[in-house]
Amino acid sequence: MTDSTISSRSPETSSPKPEYLLGNVAATEGALAAGCRFFAGYPITPSSEIMHLMAVRLRELEDGVFIQMEDEIASISALIGAAWAGKKSMTATSGPGLSLMMEGLGYAAMTETPCVLVDIQRAGPSTGQATHVGSGDVLQVRHGSHGDYMPVAFSPWSVQEMFDLTIKAFNWAERLRVPAFLLADEAVGHLRESAVLKKDVETWDRPRPQGPIEEVTPFGTAEPDGVPPMPHFGEGANLLVTGSTHDPRGFRKVDDPDIQDTLVNRLTAKVLSKRDEIVETESYFLDDAKVAVVAYGFTARSALAAVKACRKEGKAVGLLRLKTLWPFADKEVAKLSAHVRSIVFPEMNLGQLAGVARQHAQCDVVSLPQTNGRVISPGRIRGTIAKVWD
């Protein structure tokens, strides 16, 4: 009856030239290219450049809306309200703000509201080191709000991916009606390098009602993993949007075990049904590797440098780079672990994703944690590889 719709912006006559720009700027341009027309946010280092640029760029657009809210709880709340009023919506924040957004994240998951959260991670916990890098939020976006849900989260390693993966985050948010994350770290957000900001990007829109609006079930599908059509406010659908357990029409059903069970399972199943399309990885020198590094975000740049250096020494070492963090690349890690002796997993936290990888790996997974607010050097990764190698 319904499906998400795909469209392309009109192709440019000449392909755009590379630009030299900041990661946070590229994420902003990616959002706008994906169709973002609403931004609500609250100032926080190291993400504020995104809000600064949105404040200018959205106000230049006839259908663009920018609002600075009173805190991050209000920001994600406004985002969800705007999404139901028909806008593709985004906010940008960092750890302390993300912590405040956890209740809104759960509401977005429960009400199946498409929205994008850009998290430029800094060193935590709490206020931590506001201007220094970390990757400590990767489990929070997955489990930080109470109850079960499944977000989509991408981890860019370059300014180019700050642009490209923001677009992907929007497209999956829309296709699946879920909150989606660009889970960047400060080092990539504040990186300056060349990137191509394509104009003719593929964009997806949320599934919309077909046929009589009064027959729409905005919160349920016949399939256990479907994505229901989403009417907007003001269209005559008499919407019942609620964070309480609800039936397919939206009526609160807070005592019915079957409705609770069906709804909560579908919220995760609809994401996992597209898992093979969402999960993206890149492989470097893995064909004959005896030891593999698994890494994401800025850390993957150091990991690739380390792997190349090891190859020069004659060690068969490779890299599996995770572009998608959620859903987790479980099959890819499992497959890799069947062919290597060990996996080395550097990350800018105390081993958050290494622990997840361990659940799927047949081989040893050696965590290389670092939480000093600095990027992990290639030398440190080489050192761990050398220990594992011997």
Added chain:
Amino acid sequence: MARALDKYLRKGLSGTTFCPGCGHGILLGSLLRAVDELGLDIHKTLFVSGIGCAAWIPSPHINADTLHTVHGRAVAYATGAKMANPELTTIVVSGDGDLASIGGNHLIHAARRGIDLTVICANNEIYGMTGGQTAPTTPIDAHTMTDPEGNQYRPFDLAALVLAAGADYVARWPVTRARALTESIKRAISTHGFSFVEALSPCPTQFGRRNQFDSIPALYDDLDAHCVERGTSEAAPATNGPRFEIGEFSRSDLFANGSAEQK
């Protein structure tokens, strides 16, 4: 409820979830009368609520777009929806705990911005749904589950609070004066800017039974006796306890009572 308002009610509901004697049904009636008398297009009207008994006034009862949000955030959700689609007449209906305690920051900032929202606060002076705990509006000495010996802290004057924050239209009425309440809701919706209507709505279940009200009528009589309409010669309440100034308020009223030095 008058049959004439049935067209605004969602089909398939067997009744409300409100307790016997709850004032929220009267407020729902006043709200729908206001919608009817203004001739609002119900399909271009959005009702937003938070969590609590009052949040259930619009959701699911009103057959229009309803956004039943998390606790305290209704005004922030409404701000996003209104900004995204300015054609939506956006009305927030929620309780005193929701709007003035957990949601207090969102309330004053929405009043400051002056975005075109109407916020209707059903003030029952207590947390009803969660079991009768002290609210930021609970009168001094009133008994609650969390202050069994009597509340010792001053309640908010919500009208003064939102006025000071910049609200464009502010009124307060008890549900016992439903006609005046309806007229104020109409004015609030018609005001371009941030409007706030406080509806004093008794809670017999949680407030009445803990505060020596033997019957529902006694609670309503007491509320009415403690209200003094502004600009009238109505006598000040004879009994002890909270005194509500009711009517419409403007910024110039802010420091009228007992705060002359701030003028």
